[in-house]
Amino acid sequence: MRYFLIALLCLTALARAENVDLSTVPNRATVQLTIYNSEDLTLVRETRKVTFKKGANPLQFSWAGTLIDPSSVELKFLTQPDKLSVLDTTFPHAKPQMLYWNVQSDIDGEATIEITYFTSGITWVADYVAVSNAAEDSMHIDGFVRVQNNSGEDYENAQVRLVVGTINLVEKIAQLAQMPMDQVRMDLANGKDKMQSLRKAAAREAFSRPSAGAAAGEADEKQIIKEGLSEYFIFTIEGTETVPHGWSKRMRSLEANEAPFKIQYRYRPREYGDRLVRLYLLANNKESKLGGSPLPDGVVRVFRENGRDGLSYLTQYPIKYIPMGEKIELLLGADPEVVFELIKLRTFRDNIWMSWNGGQILRRVDDGAVKIEIDSSVVGWDEHQLFTQRIRNYSQKAIDVEVERSYDGHVAFRSALNPSLFDYRTVKFTTQVKPGEKKDHPFEVVLHQGINSKQNNVTLEETKAQ
Amino acid sequence: MFKRLIAPSCALIASLAVLQPAQARIKLITLPERQRVEVQLDNPNATLVEEERIVPLLAGTNQIDFSWANTAIDSGSILFRVIGPVEGKEMKINVLSVSYPPNENALVWQVSSSESGSARVRISYVLGNLSKSFNYRAIAAKDETTLDLQQYIRIANLANESFGSTGLWAGFGPRFLKPIGLNETKEMLMQNCAKVPITKTYTCNPAEFDYLDRAQNKLRVPMHYVLKNDKANQMGLAPLQYGKVRIFQDDGKGTTAFTGEDWGKFTPIDDEMKLYLGVAQDIVVKRTIARNQRQRIAGNLNNLDVVIQYEIENFKDKPVTLDVTENIPFVRSEIGRNTGRDVEWKSGDETTLGALDATKTTVDTAVFHVKLPARGADGKAEKVVQKFQLIIKNEW
Numbered sequence: 001m002r003y004f005l006i007a008l009l010c011l012t013a014l015a016r017a018e019n020v021d022l023s024t025v026p027n028r029a030t031v032q033l034t035i036y037n038s039e040d041l042t043l044v045r046e047t048r049k050v051t052f053k054k055g056a057n058p059l060q061f062s063w064a065g066t067l068i069d070p071s072s073v074e075l076k077f078l079t080q081p082d083k084l085s086v087l088d089t090t091f092p093h094a095k096p097q098m099l100y101w102n103v104q105s106d107i108d109g110e111a112t113i114e115i116t117y118f119t120s121g122i123t124w125v126a127d128y129v130a131v132s133n134a135a136e137d138s139m140h141i142d143g144f145v146r147v148q149n150n151s152g153e154d155y156e157n158a159q160v161r162l163v164v165g166t167i168n169l170v171e172k173i174a175q176l177a178q179m180p181m182d183q184v185r186m187d188l189a190n191g192k193d194k195m196q197s198l199r200k201a202a203a204r205e206a207f208s209r210p211s212a213g214a215a216a217g218e219a220d221e222k223q224i225i226k227e228g229l230s231e232y233f234i235f236t237i238e239g240t241e242t243v244p245h246g247w248s249k250r251m252r253s254l255e256a257n258e259a260p261f262k263i264q265y266r267y268r269p270r271e272y273g274d275r276l277v278r279l280y281l282l283a284n285n286k287e288s289k290l291g292g293s294p295l296p297d298g299v300v301r302v303f304r305e306n307g308r309d310g311l312s313y314l315t316q317y318p319i320k321y322i323p324m325g326e327k328i329e330l331l332l333g334a335d336p337e338v339v340f341e342l343i344k345l346r347t348f349r350d351n352i353w354m355s356w357n358g359g360q361i362l363r364r365v366d367d368g369a370v371k372i373e374i375d376s377s378v379v380g381w382d383e384h385q386l387f388t389q390r391i392r393n394y395s396q397k398a399i400d401v402e403v404e405r406s407y408d409g410h411v412a413f414r415s416a417l418n419p420s421l422f423d424y425r426t427v428k429f430t431t432q433v434k435p436g437e438k439k440d441h442p443f444e445v446v447l448h449q450g451i452n453s454k455q456n457n458v459t460l461e462e463t464k465a466q
Numbered sequence: 467m468f469k470r471l472i473a474p475s476c477a478l479i480a481s482l483a484v485l486q487p488a489q490a491r492i493k494l495i496t497l498p499e500r501q502r503v504e505v506q507l508d509n510p511n512a513t514l515v516e517e518e519r520i521v522p523l524l525a526g527t528n529q530i531d532f533s534w535a536n537t538a539i540d541s542g543s544i545l546f547r548v549i550g551p552v553e554g555k556e557m558k559i560n561v562l563s564v565s566y567p568p569n570e571n572a573l574v575w576q577v578s579s580s581e582s583g584s585a586r587v588r589i590s591y592v593l594g595n596l597s598k599s600f601n602y603r604a605i606a607a608k609d610e611t612t613l614d615l616q617q618y619i620r621i622a623n624l625a626n627e628s629f630g631s632t633g634l635w636a637g638f639g640p641r642f643l644k645p646i647g648l649n650e651t652k653e654m655l656m657q658n659c660a661k662v663p664i665t666k667t668y669t670c671n672p673a674e675f676d677y678l679d680r681a682q683n684k685l686r687v688p689m690h691y692v693l694k695n696d697k698a699n700q701m702g703l704a705p706l707q708y709g710k711v712r713i714f715q716d717d718g719k720g721t722t723a724f725t726g727e728d729w730g731k732f733t734p735i736d737d738e739m740k741l742y743l744g745v746a747q748d749i750v751v752k753r754t755i756a757r758n759q760r761q762r763i764a765g766n767l768n769n770l771d772v773v774i775q776y777e778i779e780n781f782k783d784k785p786v787t788l789d790v791t792e793n794i795p796f797v798r799s800e801i802g803r804n805t806g807r808d809v810e811w812k813s814g815d816e817t818t819l820g821a822l823d824a825t826k827t828t829v830d831t832a833v834f835h836v837k838l839p840a841r842g843a844d845g846k847a848e849k850v851v852q853k854f855q856l857i858i859k860n861e862w
Contacts, residue, residue, distance in 0.1 A: 129545060146566075220578070221560045246568025252561075301543055303514075303590070308635065310504045311590055313514035316543065336510075336705050339734045344829040347808040349860045354765045376765030378862045385808065394705075394735045438736070 026050045029112070032159040034234075035124045035147065037296060038166040042122040042151070044068075047078060047114050052105035056087070061115065062098040066152040072118035075101050079112045121151030122243075124162050126253065126298030128319075130330060132261075132280065134307040136397075139261055139280070143254035143295065145224070145235060149243040157240040164296045164321070165232035224253045226293035233294050256289035265338060265401040272331070276340035276391075276401070280330040284322045295322040302330050338399060338433075339392040345442075346386040353380035353451055380451035389441040393433040404428045407445065410453040414461040415443035424457040478519055478589070479531040496522055501586070503629050505646075507598045507621070508637025514543075515629075516590045520552055523579040527562065530587075533572035536626045538594030541566070546575055549586040557581045596625040596646075598636060600656070600709035602730055604741070606691065608718045612661040613691065617706070620653045621646060638704035659700045665692040667740075668786055670751045670776075673793035678745065685751040687788070691741045695733045706733040711741055748781040749788060749838070756853070758801045763860075770858040772801060773816060779847040780838035790819055790834045790854070798858060805861065814855030832856075 026048045034043040050059070061073065070091065077084040083106040090100040105111075124147045132139040145162055149155065222238040235253060243249050261282040266272065280302070285291040302314040314332050322328055354376040362371045393399050406426040413419060419429040433439045444463070448454065478498050498519040506514040521530060532544070546564075551557040558580035565574045579585070599620045606613040619636055623629075623646045634642040639656040646652055669675065670685040678686040691713065696702040711730040714722035726743040733739040757773035774797070780786055794809045808829070813822055819834035826833040832854065841847040 127542060221562050241563075248566040250564040250566070252563075299542060301545075303545070306506065306508070306635075308641065310506060310516050310633075310635075311514060311545075312506055312637070313509045313512050313543070313590075313592055336732075336734070339737075347829055348810045352767065352860065354767065374765070378765065378767050381860075383808070392734070392736065 028156075030159070031155055031157070032161065033122060033155060034161045034163060035122050036163045037124050037126075038163075040120040040123060042119050043116065044119055044155075045114060045116045047112055049110055050113050051110045052084065052103065052107060054105055054108045057103040057105050059101040059103055060098065061101065062095070063117075063153075064097045066097070067119050067121040068097070069118040069120075070097070070099065072116075073099060074116045075103075076114045076116070077111055078114050080107055080109075083107045084111055119151050119153070121149070122155075123148050123150075126296040127250075128295070128298055128300040130280070130300060130302045131311065132302070132304040132314075133258075134305045136263060136280075136304065137260060138258040139256075139282075141254070141256040141259055141290065142252055143298075144250050145237075145253045145296075146248055146250040147241070147243055148248035149245055152245055154242075154244040156242045156244075158243070159239075160237045160241050160243075162235040162237070163229075163232050164235065164294055221252060224251065226253075235293070254290065254292065254295075259289040260287070263397075263399070265335070265340075265399050267340065267401070267403045267405075269404075270406065275334050276338060278332045278335045278338075280332065281327065282330075283325065283327045285325050288328070290328075291324050294324055295319070295328070297321050300330060302332065335395070337393070337395040339390075339394070341390045341392075343388050343390055344385060345388060346384075348384050349381050350384065351380070351382040351452060352378060355379040378450070380453075381449050382452055383447040383449055385445045385447070387443055387445065389443070390438065391431070391433045391441070392438045393435055396435055398432055398434045400430065400432050402428065402430045403441075407447070407458050408456075410448040410455040411458045412446040412448070412461050413443060413458055414446065414463045415441075416463050417441055417443060419443075419460055421458060421460065427458055427460070477531075477533050477535075478521070479533075498522070500630065502633075503631075504633040504635070505596065505621075505629070506635055506637075507619075508635065512540075512592045513594075513596045513598070514590060515593045515596070516588055518549065518586055518588045520584050521577075521587050522584050523557070523559065523577065523582065525579055525582045528577045528579060530575040530577055531572060532575070532589065533570065534591075534627075535571055537571070538625060539571070540592040540594070541571070541573070543590075543592040544573065545590040547588045547590075548577075549588055552584040552586055555581060555583050557583055557585060559585055593625050593627070595623075596627075597622050600707040601653075602709055602711040604691075604711055604713045605722055606664065606713060606715045606725070607661075608716045610666050610691075610715070611663065613664050613693070613713075615659045615662050615693070615701070617656040617659075617709075618653050619656045620651060622651045623647070624649060657701075657703065662693050662700050666690070667692055667789055668746050668749050669789040669791060670753070671789075671791035671793065672753065673796035674791070683752045683754055685753050687746045687749045687751055689743050689746045691743060692738050693741075694736070694738050696736050702735050705735060706730060706739055708732045713741060713743060749786065750779045750781070750847075751788070751790075752777040755797075755801065766862045768861050770798075770801070770803070770856075770861055771814070772797060772856040772858065773814075774854045774856065776819075776836075776850075776852045776854075778836065778838060778850045778852065780850075781841050781847045784840045786838050788836045788838055790836055790852070792832045792854060792856070794830050794832060794856070794858075797856060798861075803861060810859040812857050812859070814857045816853055816855035818851075818853045 029047045029049055031044065031046040036042065059075070075086055085104050087102040087104050090102070092098060092100070124145055127144050127146065129142045129144070130139050147160060225236045225238065227234055227236070237251060241249060259282055261280045264279050264281055265276055266279060267276045282288040283290070284295055297318065297320055299316055299318050301316040303311040304314055306312040317331060357375040357377060359372055359374045362373060363369065389403060391401060404422055404426055407413070408425065413427045415429070417429040417431070419427050422428040429441070431439065431441060479496070498521045500517045500519055502518040504516040506516065546561060548559045548561070560578045562576040562578055565576070566572070567574070599622070601618050601620060603616045603618070604613045621634065626648065628648045629646045631643055631645055634644060636656065642654050644652060644654070667690045668687050669690065670687050672685055675686045675688055678684045693699060695706050709730055710727060712727045713725050715725045717723050728741045728743070730739050730741060754775050755772065756775040757771060759771040761769040761771055763769060774792065776790060778788060794811050798804065798809055813832065819836055823833040823835060834854070836850070836852060838850060839848050
């Protein structure tokens with residue numbers, strides 16, 4: 001343990017110039033960590049039992065070698081609050097990671113105090129493991145949270161709460177932890193006191209909850225209780241955890257058995273690059289055996305049972321926060337069993353318009369012959385491009401494919417593919433390709449160029465199926 | 467305790483003591499050995515190792531340590547699954563949490579068990595430096611109409627970990643059961659396709675293969691073997707993977723001669739793999755642009771009338787078919803016009819090369835096939851003169 005609460009057994013409270021001192025060290029009774037994943041920020045709330053005598057009681061709190069923000073440290077009396085009060089708090093200039101509280105007591109006896117502060121260096125991340133069955137119609141999903149402690153302090157038997165959501169901080173805790181308190185005060189004087197009030201409000205909200213309970217049972221996996229709080233979600237890990245400095249710990253936060261999903265193939269160059277990709281589609285809802293809470297940002301690792309008593313590793317990639325009810329798209333990448341080709345069949349131009357730029361009358365000198373040369377140039381035309389989107393499916397199942405193609409300028413898209421417009425410039429159509437089938441999807445793109453270009457959008461024109 | 471385990475690189479330790487809140491200094495540990503290992507090579511970018519071990523568990527909470535010193539295991543990919551009790555006894559086993567010690571390639575699972583007994587567990591992880599590649603050996607028949615194609619998988623184990631009898635599967639083809647030693651490379655036959663029909667092609671295409679002698683307008687004429695990856699041609703079980711193809715030819719004397727090698731591209735089912743063997747110097751093609759005529763339609767709008775002439779000689783003692791290929795945008799830039807627009811073109815009436823190949827001709831490429839007679843008995847080759855009239859329309 002790298003920081004201490006010391007009850008000083010001498011009467012002087014403010015100036016600590018004595019070279020001979022006597023102190024007692026009250027131990028932590030409970031500790032609670034509220035860890036935010038959007039910022040390097042953890043709210044620590046700890047309780048200790050301290051015996052006070054009547055009159056002034058100096059308390060020293062120090063945190064050498066840790067990453068505590070000195071401006072966030074607060075002391076509160078959980079018992080005897082009407083008989084105990086903090087007269088003042090002193091941050092000695094010579095000892096930057098230390099403060100003194102001058103506590104006035106009307107009692108001679110024990111009281112429970114609560115110390116709260118922000119620290120950096122404790123983080124948590126989510127990750128997920130999805131294992132599809134061999135038939136690829138349902139999957140087992142495990143969600144995990146991993147707490148990493150690099151704060152410089154060992155937290156034993158701590159209740160751990162994880163905050164999902166993005167909070168606003170005006171300064172980084174890690175920077176404040178390195179800053180002497182007199183520097184922090186100067187910043188406050190410069191108008192940055194909003195930060196302090198924000199923190200205090202957040203701390204009060206968090207501190208108003210009851211303290212951690214006893215350790216969990218032996219054999220059952222700990223439950224993670226999820227509940228909403230304003231714009232955030234709080235995951236509370238059942239019981240207490242010990243996460244020493246330098247260690248990290250990973251626990252299951254959710255589990256979904258036989259969650260049904262669909263497979264879709266997509267061509268969306270802006271999103272996935274110039275390739276047809278395969279996706280598993282499900283949703284963070286009850287139908288998908290999920291939906292109990294939002295899914296925090298994290299890496300998803302996707303496996304599939306390969307039908308040979310083993311797994312195939314499909315992919316891993318990061319997902320962003322998924323609210324409850326929102327769809328989940330697991331991008332698997334290209335499928336070597338599906339060949340996706342765009343074949344340009346023909347191109348031609350028509351509807352060509354010339355601009356008359358004037359003319360010249362020429363006369364030959366020897367015989368006086370006269371010739372009129374008209375100077376004109378092309379100023380508008382339609383460029384016709386005929387394509388077929390060929391899809392070959394060598395997999396064992398019929399596949400659903402969605403194709404999106406974007407065009408710049410004034411464009412007519414002619415086909416019998418029953419397309420729709422995703423936006424003003426993007427054409428979208430869907431198709432199904434049976435196993436072993438080679439399917440062509442012909443279409444024509446007419447690019448209105450020059451003066452023929454009157455718009456900047458795509459219009460759909462239906463043609464007869466070929 | 468992890469640092470003690472230098473070899474083997476991946477180690478599993480089951481602590482026989484029920485987990486105490488504080489880390490004990492004195493421990494009794496067991497070292498469960500691998501019972502089964504499967505290496506899944508079906509992902510093109512990653513190798514998944516799955517190993518099964520039998521772990522003794524005590525009733526209560528157990529600690530299972532897994533360390534991977536000096537190996538490139540992706541720690542985030544490690545998956546721990548309990549398959550079940552070994553002796554069929556009723557055991558309720560839960561994985562409670564995983565802890566990661568600082569500065570070590572190790573982790574600790576906390577596993578609870580309702581009963582004492584052994585459980586079979588499976589640990590899966592993505593392992594770096596255990597990679598696969600493919601290569602091919604092709605033996606062409608003497609008449610070069612078929613070849614025997616053998617596909618090999620080569621597994622290079624630079625993962626700093628040895629595996630005993632290990633199942634190896636590439637996602638297609640057979641599963642192998644082989645040991646893979648430290649720094650060992652193992653090669654195995656994936657498929658053997660006998661008498662695969664091949665087409666021997668000679669192609670001239672200045673845009674792709676350039677000139678052999680530009681000053682004399684002589685085109686380079688490469689020779690290829692073309693084989694189709696489909697079931698009708700004894701293949702088509704899976705896409706052919708990228709890899710080097712070494713090509714030999716039956717010399718008719720019971721032995722083979724090495725005739726060249728090429729990189730075989732990834733070839734989906736029903737597609738053709740084209741293997742370049744070398745330049746055919748016995749087929750001489752001289753190419754000239756014989757005509758470049760502009761036909762004005764109006765103002766700056768023109769059609770272009772281009773004639774490309776080929777003087778072709780076959781010095782081989784047997785007739786061959788030459789594929790004459792022209793990249794149309796390349797031709798347009800050759801005659802000094804490069805508008806960047808697509809080329810609207812057609813083959814004109816003066817073309818003597820015959821009909822365009824409807825399958826291989828694309829919007830940008832014209833493909834013709836020209837039959838060339840064998841050289842005469844006197845050793846002289848007949849000079850065949852052919853023309854391709856290219857009409858490029860609506861250019862400005």
